[in-house]
Amino acid sequence: AQxxxxxxxxxxxxxxxxxxxxxxxxSSYSPSLFWYVQHPNKGLQLLLKYTSAATLVKGINGFxxxxxxxxxxxxxxxxxxHMSDAAEYFCVxxxxxxxxxxxxxxxxxxxxx
Amino acid sequence: EAQVxxxxxxxxxxTGKKLTVTCSQNMNxxxxxxxxxxxxxxxxxxxxxxxxxVTDKGDVPEGYKVSRKEKRNFPLILESPSPNxxxxxxxxxxxxxxxxxQFFGPGTRLTVL
Numbered sequence: 001a002q003x004x005x006x007x008x009x010x011x012x013x014x015x016x017x018x019x020x021x022x023x024x025x026x027s028s029y030s031p032s033l034f035w036y037v038q039h040p041n042k043g044l045q046l047l048l049k050y051t052s053a054a055t056l057v058k059g060i061n062g063f064x065x066x067x068x069x070x071x072x073x074x075x076x077x078x079x080x081x082h083m084s085d086a087a088e089y090f091c092v093x094x095x096x097x098x099x100x101x102x103x104x105x106x107x108x109x110x111x112x113x
Numbered sequence: 114e115a116q117v118x119x120x121x122x123x124x125x126x127x128t129g130k131k132l133t134v135t136c137s138q139n140m141n142x143x144x145x146x147x148x149x150x151x152x153x154x155x156x157x158x159x160x161x162x163x164x165x166x167v168t169d170k171g172d173v174p175e176g177y178k179v180s181r182k183e184k185r186n187f188p189l190i191l192e193s194p195s196p197n198x199x200x201x202x203x204x205x206x207x208x209x210x211x212x213x214x215q216f217f218g219p220g221t222r223l224t225v226l
Contacts, residue, residue: 009153034214034215036215036217042219042220043203043217043218043219043220044156044203044205044215044217045217046214046215049214090155090156101146101158101161101171101215103148103155103156103157103158104155105153105154105155106155
């Protein structure tokens with residue numbers, strides 16, 4: 001069965017320090033992987049996506065993610081956190097074999113001054 | 114401006130009173146979805162549609178109906194709402210199939226008393 005696991009429900013980092021949000025997936029078929037961000041009282045916005053091209057994907061606002069097939073992971077990173085990064089982040093898996101879209105349960109990122 | 118619109122944005126209703134949440138997109142997208150977002154559960158897909166007159170169940174379809182008579186519109190219908198349908202609802206669209214970026218509406222916060 002397909003699934004996606006975001007390993008931390010909350011992550012707190014100090015402003016200016018690196019961010020790591022972890023995502024693991026389970027899929028029997030070739031997946032496409034996405035990270036979306038949701039700021040308070042807003043809809044979701046795409047940060048970046050992997051669709052079987054380069055394994056290191058760069059997104060908006062300085063975020064990037066690396067697809068590691070051997071580890072079935074797609075962790076989101078940013079070298080230096082900014083206060084405006086405080087939001088909820090969702091890892092999403094879609095399967096190229098069918099049209100299932102599976103969301104992780106989300107990671108809330110807190111930025112400490 | 115390319116966008117997905119939802120109406121109403123906020124709705125308080127009572128058990129059993131039929132309601133419809135509208136969703137419209139102006140990007141000529143084929144694929145549209147409805148999600149509900151609940152704390153700790155992330156987003157769960159209710160129904161999706163791959164094109165006009167083609168709809169299919171997502172992970173949590175019970176108690177909901179949808180229709181896709183025109184490409185741009187994808188209304189969500191609750192024939193007899195119940196309190197466990199109190200949630201934040203998002204409509205989303207994407208160009209074709211599920212491995213493209215999804216564009217989300219602003220959300221509809223529904224309370225069923």
